[in-house]
Amino acid sequence: MLESLKKEIIEYGMLAGEKNFTPGISGNISAKCENQVIITASGSANGYLSEGDFSVIDFDGNVVTGNEKPSTEKFLHIEYYKQRPDINCVFHTHSPYLTAYASAGIPLDMNVSPEIIYCFGKIPVAEYALPGSVELVENTSKYFKEYDVILMKNHGVIIAGQNVKDAYLKLELVEAYAKTNICAKILGGAKILEENEVRKIYELRNK
DSSP states (O other), rough: OOOHHEEEEHHHHHHHHHHSSSSTOOOOEEEEEEEEEEBBTOOOGGOOOOGGGGEEEEEEEEEEESSSSBBTTTTHHHHHHOOOOTTTEEEOOOOHHHHHHHHHHOOOOSSSSSHHHHHSSBBBBEEOOOOTSSSHHHHHHHHTOOSHHHHHETTTTEEESSHHHHHHHHHHHHHHHHHHHHHHHTOOOOOOOOHHHHHHHHHTTTO
């Protein structure tokens, strides 16, 4: 199971790299496997992962096997899994358009896209804290129970999915949405959906 997860993370990490969602050595990816977590190693590049770029850790953050230096963001991932039993993969990236919103401290909470409203509702911004710090976990984890996508102020984005593919596809969707919003601003600003239309979308979500 761990080996198949590793192969999936390599595959989707490479795809994320090709699309510039995870430039350089920024970001990290993990997947849950029963009572353990496989996570990319500190300093690894998500778009160019190899067999030696993974650590297997327990839910206390201790290395069980693999690379001795797991990502410094390991407790951020662990906390997501602790709060959300339905989540089995977490991507943390510095994709350019989402990170632009995070850097500006602007949530993606305007009712512009029916697809985004249906899939995510709103995308909040967690307050800044030093990467890898306890404070970062505290600030960001406030949103874990309610949201699958969270911007981290002056930092990047964290995305949770039911599996590796699901988390990647969410990243692809919301990065494109952030880009669309920025382009719409150039054209005078996106038009906001009327409240009755938003209500219809939420009714579809609840069916």
